[in-house]
Amino acid sequence: MSLDPESIAARFLPEGEGFRAEPLGEGLINQTWLVSPAASPRFVLQRINARVFPHPERIAANLRRIQAHIRAGCPEFAEYWPDLIAPRVGGDAVIDTEGGHWRALRYIEGSRVLGRIATERQAVEVGRVLGAFHAALGEIDCAELEDTLPDFHIAPGYLAGLDAVSTAARIAADPSVRQALDFVEARRDFVPVLEQAKAAGRLRLRVVHGDPKLANILFDRAGERALTLIDLDTVKPGLVHYDIGDCLRSCCNRSGESPGDPESTRFDLALCEAIMTGYLSEAGNMLTAEDREHLYDGIRLIPLELGIRFLADHLAGDVYFRTERRGQNLYRARVQFRLAECIEENEAALRRIITASLPGSPAAREPLSHWEPVAGDIRVGG
Ligand code: GN1
Ligand code: MG
Numbered sequence: 001m002s003l004d005p006e007s008i009a010a011r012f013l014p015e016g017e018g019f020r021a022e023p024l025g026e027g028l029i030n031q032t033w034l035v036s037p038a039a040s041p042r043f044v045l046q047r048i049n050a051r052v053f054p055h056p057e058r059i060a061a062n063l064r065r066i067q068a069h070i071r072a073g074c075p076e077f078a079e080y081w082p083d084l085i086a087p088r089v090g091g092d093a094v095i096d097t098e099g100g101h102w103r104a105l106r107y108i109e110g111s112r113v114l115g116r117i118a119t120e121r122q123a124v125e126v127g128r129v130l131g132a133f134h135a136a137l138g139e140i141d142c143a144e145l146e147d148t149l150p151d152f153h154i155a156p157g158y159l160a161g162l163d164a165v166s167t168a169a170r171i172a173a174d175p176s177v178r179q180a181l182d183f184v185e186a187r188r189d190f191v192p193v194l195e196q197a198k199a200a201g202r203l204r205l206r207v208v209h210g211d212p213k214l215a216n217i218l219f220d221r222a223g224e225r226a227l228t229l230i231d232l233d234t235v236k237p238g239l240v241h242y243d244i245g246d247c248l249r250s251c252c253n254r255s256g257e258s259p260g261d262p263e264s265t266r267f268d269l270a271l272c273e274a275i276m277t278g279y280l281s282e283a284g285n286m287l288t289a290e291d292r293e294h295l296y297d298g299i300r301l302i303p304l305e306l307g308i309r310f311l312a313d314h315l316a317g318d319v320y321f322r323t324e325r326r327g328q329n330l331y332r333a334r335v336q337f338r339l340a341e342c343i344e345e346n347e348a349a350l351r352r353i354i355t356a357s358l359p360g361s362p363a364a365r366e367p368l369s370h371w372e373p374v375a376g377d378i379r380v381g382g
Helices: 005-012 056-073 120-137 155-165 168-172 175-185 193-199 240-251 269-286 289-293 295-316 328-345 347-357
Strands: 019-023 031-037 043-047 101-106 111-113 206-208 217-220 226-229 236-238
Touching: 005 019, 005 031, 005 043, 005 101, 056 101, 056 120, 120 206, 120 217, 120 226, 120 240, 120 269, 155 175, 155 193, 155 295, 168 175, 175 295, 175 328, 193 295, 206 240, 236 240, 240 269, 240 295, 269 347, 289 295, 295 328, 295 347, 328 347
Parallel strands: none
Antiparallel strands: 019 031, 031 043, 043 101, 111 217, 206 236, 217 226
16 A cells, blocks of 8 residues: 555545545654545544554554543543544554554544743643643553553663764764763763652652643643643653653743754743643642652753753664754754753752642742743644
């Protein structure tokens, strides 16, 4: 079977039904299209990147398990859940001639993705929906879910990967690689912080999203209420700290993953405070004292980890993250390192914000950070 989305999309529709397929989103891993049929509901078609996900059938098994849980007991999510749609014939996916897995998911009508957070309410909503997601999926026993991406968010593993590709010749070729490696070197001892706490039994596994960046959070059309999280391939057992760190590194960096100048990157404390307040209002009571103690570490670690991943991919020749030009992954790494540095510079304030955002905190009355709204700029998307 050919690799064009048109011939695959037809297999998810009644025979002969017409449709239109157009590229959707800006994901760095899978290829995604929005399919608009003549009569059937619209759906999202994706070709799963087999280099990243060698076992797509595990993803499908997890999606089915989670979907059943949401349908059975979580009405607030059920209305907007991106259900897996089976092809006309066969199991959960259509397999192409190259062994590629194509799957279809329900498209959530009346939703949109925010290009950036423009109001405090949106920030609180981002945190709230992530907290509600953790609370809802936290009811599933981790043992029931497959590991769709072994080693995902295992920071020491990414560091070992970076070490393996950091050859002298590659470092010598570009002084900004040397600088980036020095940045990582100065933080080498910090990298295993969460994995060590996990191994020592201080942090426990829960069902997490894995990739709750702003582009994976669906809002209603008005941009007022967060409806759900999408991109569920990495939903699997992990630490909530991965998700909190990932959500904040994405949302609190107002200039995004590819700004004009990496040095202009900032971590916005007011956004962080609003997101944490929303998150902890839903999930605060679920967190243990040890969980809470490690929140700052998670916030600091995830941008550092993503920077290490981008840098390693640059040195390996851009084999993992999609790029349009050589040097893009190095540039992305520099942005994440600047973000991590900004978090470090604000450690004391961040720790205060975390404490004040916890439910029942006496400090939770007055906002600690000054909120600066951002004008407009809300992109309409899937
Ligand atoms: C990747 O494909 P996408 O854009 O949803 C990556 C995330 C990174 C993100 C950075 C499976 O996600 O971990 O945070 O890029 N996903 C995987 O934009 O590696
Ligand atoms: Mg993703």
